[in-house]
Amino acid sequence: MKVLTIVIPCYNSAAYMERAVESLLVGSDELDILIIDDGSSDNTAVIADxxxxxxxxxxxxxxxxxxxxxDVINTGLKYAEGIYFKVLDSDDWFDKDSLKKVLDILKAMLGNSTVLDMLITNYVYENMSIGKSRSINYKNAMPEEKIFTWNDLGYLKSSQNILMHSVIYRTEVLKSCGLELPKHTFYVDNIFVYMPLPYVNTMYYANLDLYRYFIGRTDQSVNEKIMIQRIDQQIRVTKLMIDCYNPIHIECKKLRKYMIKYLVMMMTVSTVLLLKDNTEQSLNKKKELWQYLRFKDQALYDEVDNSLLGSIVQFKGYLGRKIILLCYSLSRKIFGFN
Structure with missing residues (x-):
């Protein structure tokens, strides 16, 4: 029986994918590692074989x-044999000792009468361009080393959003929610982690620095200049997440509050990038995105708009733009993203 499927999406990853794979070789036959070559033109396929x-x-x-x-994640979900499912990008890696402990936790959960839907661990920003490393944990926001529900969730700070790097989903949860990510689109990790949340009933937080998230490469999708170039894809993902939000299916108030908070973050990122581009076309896209949210769900729009970040990114004029970009720069320095 395979306990955990780990999908490694690889596209022209020959230069760095071995570090990702080697970090998973902990000698456990319970692992199901899928190296998925997404039509690479370099030596990726040979290394995978x-x-x-x-x-x-x-x-x-x-x-x-x-x-x-x-599309790689969709393929991985199709071929997954593990009871649980996680994605490891080919330029990132796992801490081996933490992975061993995670496997022990998951195996123990299989013998538990309560089914575990989502395991959460820490992740570490490894920003090579500025030589900065920062661990993102969920201490004081989540109970540790026990199964809990959304009702037990504490306050999640802006730096404590639940991201793809921090979650391990039960495979059946991903399938039951009908998860199918769009092709040829960046930033779909947000949909991956967001859409299944209403289908999660039980969680477990392990205070382990499992995922090492490498940032700082100039060609990386989270590089600011690249994100501005791909802003249409960021907007598409944001709209798909807006479409995912259905309060009828979200019974817990704490979960609903968190999902709105996540949308605030997505709207903020899109808005800031469009403002940084500062072209007439970009400013029109900003206006259209907020109109999309408003027409889709007026109540949701009001929630997002009335939030602190929502209020800030709606500032008008030259001074408003300066305030927004200053807040963005401060956040970037504090949390080490991009």
Missing amino acids: EYEKKYPNIIRAIHKKNGGHG
Whole structure:
């Protein structure tokens, strides 16, 4: 029985994918590692096949036409044999000792009468360009080392959003919510972590620095200049998340509050990037995005608009733009993103 499926999306990743794969080799046959080659033109496919030959009990190499990060996750979900499911990007890596402990936790949960839907761990920003490392944990916001529900959730600070790097979903939860990510679109990790939340009933927080999130490469999707170039994809993802939000299916007030908070973050990022681009076309896109939210769900629009960040990003004129960009710069320095 495979306990955990780990999907490694690879597109022209030959230069760095080995670090990701090697970080998973903890000698456990309970792992189901899927190296998915997304139509690479470099040596990625060869490296993937070599790992499959060397570790046939735990590694499978899957080759497909290029469809983007979301399509790779869709493929991984289709082939997953693990009871639980996690994504590891090919330029990131896991802490091996933490992975061993995570596997022990998941195996213990399989013998529990209460089914665990989501395991949460810490992740670490590894910003190589500025030599900064920062661990994001959920201490004081989540009970530790026990199963809990949304009703037990404490206050999550802005730095404590639940991201793809921090979650391990029960595979069946992802399937039951009908998760299917769009092709050829960046930033779909937000949909991946957001859409299944109303289907999660039980959680467990392990205070472990499992995921090492590498940022700082100039060609990386979270590089600010790249994000501005791909702003249409950021907007598309934000709209899809707005479409996912349905208060009828969100019974817990704390979950509803958190999902609105996440949308505030997405609206803020899109708005700031459009303002930084500062073209007539970008400013029109900003206006259209807020109109989309308003027409889709007036109550949700009011919630987002009345939040602190929502109020700030709605500032008008030259001074308003300066205030917004200053807040963004401060957040970037504090949390080490982009």
